[in-house]
Structure formats: C-alpha cells, structure tokens
Amino acid sequence: GVDTICVFPKNIARLVKGGEEAELLVGLKNDGQSSLNVVAIKASVHLPFDRHLLLQNLAVQVFNNGSVPSSAQDSFPYIFSVSKFLQPGPFDLVGTIVYEMDQHPYQNTFYNGTIEVVSLVFHSAWNLLFFLLLELHFLSYLGYGLMVKYRTLRN
Numbered sequence: 001g002v003d004t005i006c007v008f009p010k011n012i013a014r015l016v017k018g019g020e021e022a023e024l025l026v027g028l029k030n031d032g033q034s035s036l037n038v039v040a041i042k043a044s045v046h047l048p049f050d051r052h053l054l055l056q057n058l059a060v061q062v063f064n065n066g067s068v069p070s071s072a073q074d075s076f077p078y079i080f081s082v083s084k085f086l087q088p089g090p091f092d093l094v095g096t097i098v099y100e101m102d103q104h105p106y107q108n109t110f111y112n113g114t115i116e117v118v119s120l121v122f123h124s125a126w127n128l129l130f131f132l133l134l135e136l137h138f139l140s141y142l143g144y145g146l147m148v149k150y151r152t153l154r155n
Helices: 120-154
Strands: 001-008 014-019 020-028 036-046 054-057 059-068 072-081 087-099 105-120
Touching: 001 105, 020 087, 036 072, 036 105, 054 059, 059 072, 072 105
Parallel strands: 014 105
Antiparallel strands: 001 020, 020 072, 036 054, 036 059, 036 087, 087 105
C-alpha cells in the first residue's frame, strides 16, 4: 500500500550538470494500515544501454524523522551530484527509497529513467573563447587607432 512518485522541481528537462548539485522530490503515499518511517534515499547512475554496468553510486541521504502516518502522503527532497568527469550524454538514474513498516525494512524504486548529463567544462571553454576573441578584437581596434594617430602626427 505504498506508492511513490518523483519530480525534478527546478529541472523539468532532467538536465544535470556534472559536478553541480541537482534536486528531486520523492512523493510517498501510504495507503497501508500502519505508519512508516523513511530511512534513506539513494540513487545510482548506469549506462543507458546496459543497466548492469554501474557508473556511480550517488550519495545516500538519511532521514531521522521521516514518518508518514497511515492514509497520508509526504514528500522528501534528494540532492545529488554526478561526477564532473562523466562524459556528457544520456544516462540512466535509478533512485530507491528505503523505509520501515512494523519493524520490517522495505525499499521502492521511485525513478528508473533517463537524465541528460551536460558538462560545465564545455560551457566554460566556449565562454573563455568568446572573451579571448573579444579581447583580441579590442586590442586590434586599439592598435589601429594608435597607428592612425601616429600617421597623423607624423604628417
């Protein structure tokens, strides 16, 4: 009697920047007869064409007071970060929530789908190139102005 749902609240496209934190919310609905205690949320990153090949175990987030009464629902945040060395592209994210009900441990996979990893280095390299070209343009314009001033004074 436990249902889960997952939402990327600030990131509908599920774009994750390597080396930066990303957030998702895990919604939990308890239709069981007794309350449950959320113990932890964990996730892992896999290749999209072979889920048996594990690329990275993400952080385990532990909850001390994650109680959900019977016939109630609640949401729990999970903040994670994929490695900045991960190649940009699509990867599978498998998220699991671990909880206890009547002193028995259970787990439920709340997300088993694709995320798109983008590289910060790539964007930074383009920004660096842009500013270098802008500076080169400014220096050439300054040099041209000095050359014209020199010719004017020489005549």
